[in-house]
Amino acid sequence: MTSFYQHHVFFCLNQRDPGADRPSCANCNAQAMQEYAKKRVKQLGLAGPGKVRINKAGCLDRCEEGPVVVVYPEGTWYTYVDEADVEEIVVSHLANGKVVERLKIDR
Structure with a gap:
């Protein structure tokens, strides 16, 4: 079975209430990073x-x-800090097929 997309990328944007017992990707600028990735992929x-x-x-x-992003169909999980990290994922993995080892969660 082939995938409809070469790469299907999901950014966690989950928002938890202040004082929650687990961290929240939304508190790590995840929305802006998802928007940045979408813009760069189009560009x-x-x-x-x-x-x-x-x-x-x-x-x-x-x-x-987190914050986390997962790339399918490979199932490669990443974390990131800023636009530079997201840019590296877009250019290296999505454009050139090379996994960004330093940002992988499962090494």
């Missing part, structure tokens, strides 16, 4: 059917390792 001509799709997700249940 690089990577967006569309058969190519790359950037989506929002609710809780991906890896809160303590």
